[in-house]
Amino acid sequence: MTAKKLVFAGCRCWTGQDSSPASAIAVDRGTIAAVGAQATMPPWPQVDLGGRTVMPGLVDSHCHLTSAATRRLRVGLAACVSLDHVLRDVCAWGASHQGDEWIRGWGWDQHRWVAPTLPSRHDLDRVVRDRPVWLARRDGHSAWLNTLAMERLGAPESAPADLLPLDADGSPVGIVRETLMDDLALRLPAHPENVHARVVMEEQDHLLSEGIVGVHTVERARGIGVLNRVAAGNDLRLRIYVMAEAIQPEECLQPDVPISPGGFKLFVDGSLGSGTAWMLGDDGTTGTPVTTGAELAGKVQAALEHGLDPCVHAIGDRAVREVADVFEGRRVSHPERFFRIEHVQHLDASDLSRLIGPNLLLSVQPCHLLSDRPVVAALPARPGRLDFAFGTMLAAGGNLLMGTDFPIEPSDPWRNIAAALERCDEGERPWHGEERLAWPAVLRAYSAAPSRMARWGRTGVLAPGFAADLLVVERDPGVAAPWHQRVCLTMIGGDPVYSDGSIDLP
Ligand SMILES: [Zn+2]
DSSP states (O other): OOOOEEEEESSEEOOSSSSSOBSEEEEETTEEEEEEOGGGSOSOOEEEOTTOEEEEOEEEEEEOHHHHHHGGGSEEOTTOOSHHHHHHHHHHHHHHOTTOSSEEEEEEOGGGSSSOOOOOHHHHHHHOSSSOEEEEETTSSEEEEOHHHHHHTTOOSOOOTTTSOBOTTSSBOSEEEHHHHHHHHTTSOOOOHHHHHHHHHHHHHHHHHHTEEEEEEEEOHHHHHHHHHHHHTTOOOSEEEEEEOSSOGGGGOOTTSSOOOSEEEEESOOOTTTTOOOEEOSSSEESOOOSOHHHHHHHHHHHHHTTOEEEEEEOSHHHHHHHHHHHHHHHHHOTTSOEEEEEOOEEEGGGGGGGOOTTEEEEEOHHHHHHHHHHHHTSOOOTTEEESOHHHHHHTTOEEEEOOOTTSSOOOHHHHHHHHHHSSSTTSOOSSGGGOOOHHHHHHHHTHHHHHHTTOSSOSSOOTTSBOOEEEESSOTTTSOOTTOOEEEEEETTEEEEEOSOSOOO
């Protein structure tokens, strides 16, 4: 049901454009009719919000929607605190899921274990020999397999050591990383499309309840197919911008489907936690460059020629420099495209000015700093390196987009917003507090900027003539970091797509 004419009054209303809140907002069917003081509102039925906060719906600018959904079909290991804990949970899940031959899991992180050592296939073989086991690490850049899974997927006996570590006897440890992991992942049996579509809808309901109205999602061919199946059934509520991964640019152009990619995802390096981020060092670099130089330039150019926005993953400072090099002239010759750097976690101060431009977007995930902080602290210090430098990037004129990278981190936008505002976990002392962002800037990076980037038309701010994509929430993030937010109402185009029941709409 789309709301007819109504006025939300008695609220603090952040528009996404202004630096202080209004006190009322009028909605006419799917569109914002007025925002301002209560006395200036049209004479329509009023909903008194009792001091709650109204704000634009949030857009997660970097996530993996369909892969997040499949986690509902796998064993979650993110909370495990030891190797034995993982093995116990894997066994328990296997015992209660006898119908699936494969045991698949996600979220383990040896840095969170009491004894942080890299696990091996022999550890898994001790508890599961007769079913293949595939466990993706928290960052999605490595997987841990048992021996049967290595055999089933045809894992090589040898490969570069950073992709396939070997044990003392020279045989594979059972860890596969980066491109090798991706190649093997394509050989895993797919979930049936109807099952996948069902869990995508479950995931969507969860996101709507958190206040998410849109996503920029990284998807492979299979995921794009599932999203189109959901859209064809008229069950898609979220606004969606797809960054295509692991497919050719020409395969992205499908004129007759509701969802086709707007962006093209490329990787320059890996992740900090897996030790594959491409970092500048005192002598040379560390990490695992994936696509660089002429190869990267060629792929960016191909994306541009197919009308796609290049979205390039770069975590390490050396990787960010590589993207800046490749984007430099092309940003000017293709003003109609957006150029995105995904993560921009570390950068060298000398590259900062090259990360600024009207069609250059810095897609950051503040919540990653909560997890990566100890790993960053353990890095050798290097003068000029900036870590998670959101404040510096914004002050220099950088265009920030904000996302969580879920399912690598929780999709909870409020935890992410709080991390951007406070740069620490709840109750801790800020880490490089000078890089904190103010609420209006965070909100822009979570609504107006990603809506504009995705070319969704008049969305992303609460202003007359714009779509009524809005939230009613309990706590005003302009007053205090919203660690424990309560979302009362989520509307997309005036449609109440989630309600906690605390607000009566006329
Ligand atoms: Zn990602």
